[in-house]
Amino acid sequence: MKTETGTRYTKEERNALRTALANRQQLIKEKKLPVIVMVEGWSASGKGSAISSTIRLMDPRFFKVYNMDKITEDEWRRPFLYRYAVRMPGQGQVAFFDGSYLDEAVKDHLVGLTDKKEYEKVITSIRDYERSMTDNGYLIIKVFLNVDKKTQKKRLKALQESKNTAWRVVDEDLWQNENYELFAKTYEEARAATATEDCPWHVLEVSNEKDMEGDLLSVITHAIDSRLALLDEKGRDRRLTKNPFALKKIKPLAKVKLEDKVIPEAEYRKELDRLQKKLSKLHYKLYRKKIPMIIAYEGWDAAGKGGNIKRVATALDCRGYEVFPIASPTAEEKSRHFLWRFYNRLPKTGHIAIFDRTWYGRVMVERLEGFCSENDWQRAYNEINEFERDLTDSGVILVKFWVQIDKDTQLERFTERQNTPEKQWKITEEDWRNREKWDLYETAIDEMLQKTNTVFAPWTILESNDKYYARIKALKGIIEAIEAKLEE
Amino acid sequence: MKTETGTRYTKEERNALRTALANRQQLIKEKKLPVIVMVEGWSASGKGSAISSTIRLMDPRFFKVYNMDKITEDEWRRPFLYRYAVRMPGQGQVAFFDGSYLDEAVKDHLVGLTDKKEYEKVITSIRDYERSMTDNGYLIIKVFLNVDKKTQKKRLKALQESKNTAWRVVDEDLWQNENYELFAKTYEEARAATATEDCPWHVLEVSNEKDMEGDLLSVITHAIDSRLALLDEKGRDRRLTKNPFALKKIKPLAKVKLEDKVIPEAEYRKELDRLQKKLSKLHYKLYRKKIPMIIAYEGWDAAGKGGNIKRVATALDCRGYEVFPIASPTAEEKSRHFLWRFYNRLPKTGHIAIFDRTWYGRVMVERLEGFCSENDWQRAYNEINEFERDLTDSGVILVKFWVQIDKDTQLERFTERQNTPEKQWKITEEDWRNREKWDLYETAIDEMLQKTNTVFAPWTILESNDKYYARIKALKGIIEAIEAKLEE
Numbered sequence: 001m002k003t004e005t006g007t008r009y010t011k012e013e014r015n016a017l018r019t020a021l022a023n024r025q026q027l028i029k030e031k032k033l034p035v036i037v038m039v040e041g042w043s044a045s046g047k048g049s050a051i052s053s054t055i056r057l058m059d060p061r062f063f064k065v066y067n068m069d070k071i072t073e074d075e076w077r078r079p080f081l082y083r084y085a086v087r088m089p090g091q092g093q094v095a096f097f098d099g100s101y102l103d104e105a106v107k108d109h110l111v112g113l114t115d116k117k118e119y120e121k122v123i124t125s126i127r128d129y130e131r132s133m134t135d136n137g138y139l140i141i142k143v144f145l146n147v148d149k150k151t152q153k154k155r156l157k158a159l160q161e162s163k164n165t166a167w168r169v170v171d172e173d174l175w176q177n178e179n180y181e182l183f184a185k186t187y188e189e190a191r192a193a194t195a196t197e198d199c200p201w202h203v204l205e206v207s208n209e210k211d212m213e214g215d216l217l218s219v220i221t222h223a224i225d226s227r228l229a230l231l232d233e234k235g236r237d238r239r240l241t242k243n244p245f246a247l248k249k250i251k252p253l254a255k256v257k258l259e260d261k262v263i264p265e266a267e268y269r270k271e272l273d274r275l276q277k278k279l280s281k282l283h284y285k286l287y288r289k290k291i292p293m294i295i296a297y298e299g300w301d302a303a304g305k306g307g308n309i310k311r312v313a314t315a316l317d318c319r320g321y322e323v324f325p326i327a328s329p330t331a332e333e334k335s336r337h338f339l340w341r342f343y344n345r346l347p348k349t350g351h352i353a354i355f356d357r358t359w360y361g362r363v364m365v366e367r368l369e370g371f372c373s374e375n376d377w378q379r380a381y382n383e384i385n386e387f388e389r390d391l392t393d394s395g396v397i398l399v400k401f402w403v404q405i406d407k408d409t410q411l412e413r414f415t416e417r418q419n420t421p422e423k424q425w426k427i428t429e430e431d432w433r434n435r436e437k438w439d440l441y442e443t444a445i446d447e448m449l450q451k452t453n454t455v456f457a458p459w460t461i462l463e464s465n466d467k468y469y470a471r472i473k474a475l476k477g478i479i480e481a482i483e484a485k486l487e488e
Numbered sequence: 489m490k491t492e493t494g495t496r497y498t499k500e501e502r503n504a505l506r507t508a509l510a511n512r513q514q515l516i517k518e519k520k521l522p523v524i525v526m527v528e529g530w531s532a533s534g535k536g537s538a539i540s541s542t543i544r545l546m547d548p549r550f551f552k553v554y555n556m557d558k559i560t561e562d563e564w565r566r567p568f569l570y571r572y573a574v575r576m577p578g579q580g581q582v583a584f585f586d587g588s589y590l591d592e593a594v595k596d597h598l599v600g601l602t603d604k605k606e607y608e609k610v611i612t613s614i615r616d617y618e619r620s621m622t623d624n625g626y627l628i629i630k631v632f633l634n635v636d637k638k639t640q641k642k643r644l645k646a647l648q649e650s651k652n653t654a655w656r657v658v659d660e661d662l663w664q665n666e667n668y669e670l671f672a673k674t675y676e677e678a679r680a681a682t683a684t685e686d687c688p689w690h691v692l693e694v695s696n697e698k699d700m701e702g703d704l705l706s707v708i709t710h711a712i713d714s715r716l717a718l719l720d721e722k723g724r725d726r727r728l729t730k731n732p733f734a735l736k737k738i739k740p741l742a743k744v745k746l747e748d749k750v751i752p753e754a755e756y757r758k759e760l761d762r763l764q765k766k767l768s769k770l771h772y773k774l775y776r777k778k779i780p781m782i783i784a785y786e787g788w789d790a791a792g793k794g795g796n797i798k799r800v801a802t803a804l805d806c807r808g809y810e811v812f813p814i815a816s817p818t819a820e821e822k823s824r825h826f827l828w829r830f831y832n833r834l835p836k837t838g839h840i841a842i843f844d845r846t847w848y849g850r851v852m853v854e855r856l857e858g859f860c861s862e863n864d865w866q867r868a869y870n871e872i873n874e875f876e877r878d879l880t881d882s883g884v885i886l887v888k889f890w891v892q893i894d895k896d897t898q899l900e901r902f903t904e905r906q907n908t909p910e911k912q913w914k915i916t917e918e919d920w921r922n923r924e925k926w927d928l929y930e931t932a933i934d935e936m937l938q939k940t941n942t943v944f945a946p947w948t949i950l951e952s953n954d955k956y957y958a959r960i961k962a963l964k965g966i967i968e969a970i971e972a973k974l975e976e
Contacts, residue, residue, distance in 0.1 A: 026913060052806045059794065060801035060811040061844055067807035072562055098807055164772050284652050306547060313548035318540050319555035319586055323548040330818065356549055425514060 009214030015057075017217035022057040024224050025094075029062070031231055032091035034138050034336070037220060038100040041145030042183075043173035044155040045206050047098050050145060053213045054220065055096070063094035068104070077290070077348035079394035080105075080122055081129055085343035088138070090335035101126050102144075102194065106186050107172070110179070121393050123193050128386045134198040135238035135379055136337045139227045141220055144191060144203045149180040151207065238375060243382045243451065245389065250453040251461075252446045256404055261463035261470075268468035275475040276315035282482045283316050283352070290349035291485060292396045295478060296358045299403025300441075301431045302413040304467045308403060309354055311471045312478060321352040326361065338362050338372075338380070339387055347396070359384055363448045368440055381451040388457040397485045399478055402449065403462045403470060407438055497702030503545075505705035510545040512712050513582075517550070519719055520579035522626050522824070525708060526588040529633030530671075531661035532643040533694050535586050538633060541701045542708065543584070551582035556592070565778070565836035567882035568592075568610055569617055573831035576626070578823035589614050590632075590682065594674050595660070598667070609881050611681050616874045622686040623726035623867055624825045627715045629708055632679060632691045637668040639695065726863060731870045731939065733877065738941045739949075740934045744892050749951035749958075756956035763963040764803035770970045771804050771840070778837035779973060780884045783966060784846045787891025788929075789919045790901040792955040796891065797842055799959045800966060809840035814849065826850050826860075826868070827875055835884070846888075847872055851936045856928055869939040876945040885973045887966055890937065891950045891958060895926055 009017075028035060037054075039047045051065055066087050075083045081101065089095040105126065109119040130140055147155070156173055159165040176183055191201045202219045206212045263271070286293060295312065297305045313323060324345050333341045339359055347353035362384070367377040392398055405413075414435070417427040434441070453459050460477045464470035497505075516523060525542075527535045539553055554575050563571045569589065577583040593614065597607040618628055635643070644661055647653045664671055679689045690707045694700045751759070774781060783800065785793045801811060812833050821829045827847055835841040850872070855865040879886055893901075902923070905915040922929070941947050948965045952958035 023910075026910070030913075048805065048807055055806060056802055060798055060842070061794065061813040064810065065806040072560065074560055074562065096806070164769070164776075167776060281652070288652075288655060306549065310548055314544055317536065318543060318553040318584070319536055322552065325549040330820065332818065354548070422511075422514070425518075 009211055014214050018057040021217055021221050025059055025062050029092040031228055034089045034091050035094040036140045038097045038142045040100050040102050042147045042152055043176050044152055044159060045145035045147045047145055050216055051096050051098055054216055065096040068097055068099040078346050079390055082343060082346055088336055088340055102190055106190050125390045127194050130199045132383045133337060140199045141223045142199055142201050143216060144201055145206050146203050147206050153177050240378055241382050245385045246455045248453050248455055248458050250449050250459060253442055256461055258406055258463050258465040262466040263468045263472055271472050279315040279475060279479055287320055287350040292347040292349050293352045294396055294398050295354045296400045297356050298358060298360050300405055300410055301434060302410050303403040303405045304464045304470055305356055305403050307467060308471050308474050309356055323354045326355060326357040360448060364444055367444055384452055385454050392456045397481050398457045399481050400457060400459045401462050401474060402459055403464045405464050409465045497699055502702045506545040509705055509709050513547055513550050515716060517580040519716055522577045522579050523582040524628045526585045526630045528588055528590050530635045530640055531664050532640055532647060533633035533635045535633055538704055539584050539586055542704055553584040556585055556587040566834050567878055570831060570834055576824055576828055590678055594678050613878045615682050618687045620871045621825060628687045629711045630687055630689050631704060632689055633694050634691050635694050640665050728866055729870050733873045734943045736941050736943055736946050738937050738947060741930055744949055746894055746951050746953040750954040751956045751960055759960050767803040767963060767967055775808050775838040780835040780837050781840045782884055782886050783842045784888045785844050786846060786848050788893055788898055789922060790898050791891040791893045792952045792958055793844055793891050795955060796959050796962050797844055811842045814843060814845040848936060852932055855932055872940055873942050880944045885969050886945045887969050888945060888947045889950050889962060890947055891952045893952050897953045
């Protein structure tokens, strides 16, 4: 942990630093560096004015400032990191966060919203999130504005006494001042737990506001310069983190038996009807208990994902679910962390999100088509496991399906699509090209299944040579997962 | 107004209709038709299950269902149509709205949230919005589920008696049943006021649920077929609506005097400081009074928009404003109504949105580069005036700046940019190409200024040969607009 204090800045020096920072903007843009500046600190430590002072000479079209103090109801209903992740800047952009997850985590804990174990999980997920962001090219600059108990009290009083600012002081701020020592200790521990080589904390004393502003400018400019210098060392790979999660064994696809997994039509119709009715009732329970759910589908082309999803969706109340077909990322999505577009689609409590293809594209198509580096997809197993851990920790029911068919069955279905006018749109040249890479894909998928079959988010294989069988198994799997959660 | 009743459907017929609708999906996609299905009606009229029944055979990856009953705090803080506009589907997509703006408007009025005059304005803006959507290629299908007083009472009671559904009945529903006659009359009048040839209302009686479902399916399929048939008549232009808004006269650009609009540097520094301090205080007042504001900048390349915006932004609390640089639309934006991307960026109450280029691109670059048809940009003057009327009606302070320079000054600035290494990124080949079209642009801009200089959202010309002058004038204009609003 670094503390910058003691430096004295003249007005001219501060302005020179501001100009220096403004001059970095064009470089950041050219080098496509995404930058997050987190300004954390005590209530009334002057976070807002510190940011105002920092950006004074910057081009306002180039950065965004987010005040993270107020959490909307919609945000309350999603995982903890959701509101930060959806606001991550794109390449070449800068986001300032006025208050961030450290403060939110500490406050949630001290007011009793989270117990010790939950709090520790949140701190871990923050550290992992920052590592994953940094590994994916982000620069995160973390600053903590420090103020002593007396000064904070004086500042709060001054705010209360002016009618222009009185509304800004809330009970929680006064409560923080009363419990200053407890907060100081907790903040310090939280900073220690989230300080890493790539993302250190910079603690700035606000006793002299002008000097603090100088320090802040210098911290930011220095961090940008260090990162830009690193960027110029071409080809520097990010470290691979060992996957720390307990995995369950899973069979390679070649050993999945498909022939005997069939259901006669009459039985299928009966079971389908019974299971859909059951699921329908369970959906209401989820809604009332405000439990969110994610159903993730991956599988071979023509494996029957679409029809399978339809049988599940039909059983659900249409106001309580959404299906997200995942195609190649847009330009906006490409310029951010690969999980951004999934953060954006997380269900709120009581709702179900069904993904037709998912974040696993990173270790399948992106790996095989070279859309990311080997280091990127190698890291992704762990990044995905962390992402899914955060989801399940936050109370999401997560079901992951791999829809499996054999190569001959795919050929049959491709040929049928080609020969049926109403189905021709479903088959493209690309499907045929992908088919040629079947073996490469199978290797990648086997690796994926093994490395992401965590105890908290295991895969279910849907044997789908017989689509009836796969649909019934999917419905049963979903029902089981919901029932297990309801019994918790 | 159309009422479909009396038809009896067998189960097979309903399923045939469902299949017919499912078969339209591929056509809708191919023809890039965006479709909105609004299911309105009484509380407990079964809107949700009607939609469920309709979509049963549709591909769930292809449509979205929005339950519009609950309004979030964030939505409350934006203009009335915001929550509907941001959810408009893209080309080839279908959106079902479970409850919509008709019901919201009627309820707001009957509970006393809007007086008669405000209510009438909302109804007008709904009609205009639907016309603008239809003119821009949308198909809007409007259905109202009708239930009589006794049946509604019975249904509400049944819902209350089951523990799975009791939570769905709220006081407002019971209050509606008690005041059934008042609601019936108001709904009917509202439907009459918003029924047009392109967007008629279909009133369906729910006395027999199964037949109603059949009617609903048949209404939707029929509407899609009629629109698809029209689409095949190539080149059919949408009617031009006469601009119904009072306009103020405005000088053509050629008559704007620039030479004498200068401020000496010393005076500029003093004034800038004074006005920024004033604006800063006013921003807090806006925040406390929860008044939203939009500052729209248009102007020639190199007219000094960026520097002007910076001087305004510096005076604002960075947590309360956002600057939106508007570049060419993304694929997602192109596939929707041209105003969608601006609806998405509307400020919430107490916040300021600064647009660096705006929705006026439609009648400048899109017109001149042929990115839309002549009919499209001819219609756009009125569409823009309506959009701005809705903004100001909802309480937004709207300031529109045209930043004006002469052709020689532009040449000087282009040349300086070209010759200054740090500024070269600011100038591109495209800028030089646009400069060649100066006269064409000037004609288009003069027409734009005249046709959109409404009494409720007039233009301010910022003479910017001297950038100091333009900045001071902008600050003064903004301050004046805020003060005028605060005095209302």
